[in-house]
Amino acid sequence: MKVYFLGTGTSQGIPVIGSSHPVCKSNDPRDKRLRVSVWISWENHSFVIDCGPDFRQQMLVSECPKIDGILFTHEHSDHTAGLDDIRPFNFRQGNIPIYLHKRVLESLKRRFDYVFETVDKYPGAPSVEPIEVVNGQNFSIGDKIAIPINVMHGGLQVFGYRIDNFAYLTDVKTIEQSEIEKLKGLKVLVVNALREEPHHSHFNLEEALDFIKILQPEKAYLTHISHRMGFHEEVQKQLPENVFLAYDNLQITI
Numbered sequence: 001m002k003v004y005f006l007g008t009g010t011s012q013g014i015p016v017i018g019s020s021h022p023v024c025k026s027n028d029p030r031d032k033r034l035r036v037s038v039w040i041s042w043e044n045h046s047f048v049i050d051c052g053p054d055f056r057q058q059m060l061v062s063e064c065p066k067i068d069g070i071l072f073t074h075e076h077s078d079h080t081a082g083l084d085d086i087r088p089f090n091f092r093q094g095n096i097p098i099y100l101h102k103r104v105l106e107s108l109k110r111r112f113d114y115v116f117e118t119v120d121k122y123p124g125a126p127s128v129e130p131i132e133v134v135n136g137q138n139f140s141i142g143d144k145i146a147i148p149i150n151v152m153h154g155g156l157q158v159f160g161y162r163i164d165n166f167a168y169l170t171d172v173k174t175i176e177q178s179e180i181e182k183l184k185g186l187k188v189l190v191v192n193a194l195r196e197e198p199h200h201s202h203f204n205l206e207e208a209l210d211f212i213k214i215l216q217p218e219k220a221y222l223t224h225i226s227h228r229m230g231f232h233e234e235v236q237k238q239l240p241e242n243v244f245l246a247y248d249n250l251q252i253t254i
């Protein structure tokens with residue numbers, strides 16, 4: 001399975017608009033971070049997790065040729081605002097399955113009402129096939145099984161997903177022991193780490209590293225990163241040897 005990091009930044013992206021912070025001014029391409037998303041693919045299967053405001057640009061840069069489905073983690077805009085840009089895939093493929101919590105579907109129906117219109121729907125509007133994700137109920141994507149992982153983003157429920165020995169968890173602040181049990185024996189864990197200072201709804205670096213110590217994946221990649229985390233080059237040097245800061249356009253094979 002190939003994992004392509006389409007975006008690794010927190011909700012504003014890096015650089016932040018109008019910011020003169022040194023990380024926002026950095027010339028290192030690894031310090032430029034679009035909003036978080038990954039593209040996972042194997043054989044002829046191709047899925048993305050989340051579809052944020054940078055989706056169009058991410059699809060162009062990665063040259064993603066098709067999408068068999070979108071797995072949503074939660075409804076926040078940095079994870080969903082790109083939904084309108086799935087249209088080129090619709091024109092070639094038809095409806096795109098979207099896997100999501102019932103609450104997230106309700107949110108999308110309010111915010112993208114025209115996508116879900118059943119009467120006189122505008123020709124050319126995006127078209128999706130919603131598939132409800134329920135915690136405790138694994139589902140198939142292509143010929144693989146996806147295991148939903150229930151986590152909390154402050155007071156908001158968020159789904160992470162495990163597929164084989166890979167797990168993607170973003171916007172986590174707390175996680176129950178029963179969910180941790182589903183994450184044993186990972187080859188690759190992707191988890192959010194916002195910055196060094198604590199945050200009410202995201203792991204900071206220390207919390208993410210503690211979490212990685214508990215799970216002991218072979219390798220861990222940090223994502224959903226703020227400019228306040230610091231320069232990629234400098235932060236990477238301080239990390240344990242099996243922990244890496246992800247960066248946009250990084251591709252790994254599992």
Ligand SMILES: [Zn+2]
Pocket residue numbers: 010011076078079171224
């Ligand atoms: Zn987010």
